[in-house]
Amino acid sequence: MDQHRRSTSDLERREFLALCAGVPALGLLGPQALAAPVATAPATDGWNQGQLAHLIPTASHERFLIKASFKAPLTGMPHLTLDGRRIDGERTHGQGRFWRFDASALRPATRYELQIIDAGGAPLCDAWPLRTFPAPDATPEHMRIVAYTCAGGYDGRRWKDKTGFLGMAARQRLLARAMSYRPDAVIANGDHIYWDIATSLNKPFAKLVQEELWTTFGGALDISVPMLHPRNVAIFLGVCDYQIPGLYGTTLRSTPAFFLTDDHDTFENDEFDTKVATLPPDTYGTLGAEQTQQLYYPEFLPDANRPAWLPGGDKAQAPAGTNITFGTLRYGKLLEAVLYDCRRYVDYKGSHAKILPQWTEDWLVARTRAEDTTHFMHVPSLPFAYSSGKLGDWYPDVLDASGRLVLYEEKAGWQRGWFAQHQRLIAALAAQTRRAGVIVQGDFHASAAGQMTRSGDLSLAHPVHAVMAGTLGTGDLGFPSAYRGIESMPSQLIGMEQALKPTEKNGFTIIDVTPDKMTFTMFLWRPPQPVEDIDTMAPALVYEVPRRA
Secondary structure, three states: HHHHOOOOOOOOOOOOOHHHOOOHHHHHHHOOOOOOOOOOOOOOOOOOOOOOEEEEEEEOOOOOOEEEEEEOOOOOEEEEEOEEEEOOOOOOOOOOOOEEEEEEEOOOOOOOEEEOOOOOEEEOOOOOEEEOOOOOOOOOOOOOEEEEEEEOOOOOOOOOOOOOOOOHHHHHHHHHHHHHOOOOOOEOOEEEEEEOOOOOOOOHHHHHHHHHHHHHHHHOOOOOOOOOOOOHHHHHHHHHHOOHHHHOOOOOOOOOEEEEEEEHHHHOOOOEEEOOOOOOOHHHHHHHHHHHHHHHOOOOOOOOOOOOOOOOOOOOOOOOOOOOOOEEEOOOOOEEEEEEEEOOOOOOHHHOOOOOOOOHHHHHHHHHHOOOOEEHHHHHHOOOOOOOOOOOOHHHHHHEEOEEEEEEOOOOOOOOOHHHHHHHHHHHHOOOOOOOEEEEEOOOOOOEEEEEEEOEEEEEEEEEEEEOEEEEEEHHHHHHHHOOOOEEEEEEEEEEEEEEEEOOOOEEEEEEEEEEEEEEEEEEEEOOOOOHHOOOOOOOEEEEEEEEO
16 A cells, blocks of 8 residues: 555646636626625736637547536637637627537647637637647647535525535635646536435435525426426526536636536436435436536547447437437546546346446447556546445445444345446446556545455456546535445445555545556645645645556
């Protein structure tokens, strides 16, 4: 275990950049009753976002896909200019505030200068740079990724002196610190939106939700009509504007982002009891997730090794060739990451049950076995190795009456086939001969790192490294110790050597990828630490995973 852990960071120390200045105040976007978040520092780069409320791009070696919203509806079609080309914007909502720009046939590893102009050719913001990834057969020497989970949430009154979510100003500051390391890509792993419909009302703080949040955002959603129906659209846009443009603004404009979805993005928590069952999410929730993505963040771009027929790739309103639930991050021959939503296609077929569709499992196993890149990692929305006893685990661990995780009691709703699929994926990861098995995961409100040495009755040929990248937005009530009375821990079916035990703090992980190793530098912070500490905090852990000889 010691070979993977160091106490100090070898990341180059840079002056902390005040990137939060790209985040707008949301008085123009959400209900006026909501206190607008305030950027933590003045602009230092002089970049003028003009009429933009937010902008989030993604990239491959040959294509950019950009989602953008404006502070007010545009009366004419905007255009994206790059490399002498003028690309028409595509309206993604009838109001005219939301647009996407899809630029194809680009050169690999090329820095482009982009600008959005109005129908008459006048700039709507300053120009900015964005770079395509290296070609799939290129051999780059380094890549850097920022990874985190659970960035959503809203500010509000405390409940019994506990916060529901981390305040927006602190979230913005964490994001700014992460972005000061100049990553080549960002992985935002699920729970970008928190607005649970049924599962917010079965909690002790339900009255607070009804009295404050519904009042702030205009009431409860009317689930008899779609979220973009006139009766709901102001609530829906207010909730989403606050949590996505309110956090990101234009901070990610020069960094390709990969937004993976999880349970709260479908407007519910994963639960199963005598009154509610939220997995798989119902149609209302999945349509809500699709509508959020359509307006706010990019779909996954095509990849030559990802079948076009995977579920999530058949959406009529999505850009050509994209997928909304299963994606690929390919950076030359240095790294391939496969990203997968573990919620939308769950089934309840007992010993035959699956969390992922069979075609998706086949794709994941095939890419794991291919070993045609130097490094490879799985990026699921549902963590491997760890459990807190809730329904949405791979594992049957459940809380008993004394508050311990046990296997001898039945977990309501849990399906034996889920763990069988888990075993097939872990077996493929452990069987790699030239690459280490690596999983970087979301959902759980904690940071952790270690290596799986046993999985059920599987004898692993090589350990599988599991990293929980850290939660950007969780408040006191969201941590398992507050909500469930127990901290996350390795499942009793898993043998684990832990370099960092699950730690209930806010944070993020910097992933440096070089030909000989992957280095995970993990940052942790939590109130009541002063928010200013974010600017200078040292890594809590540097975890190294060498390439297998």
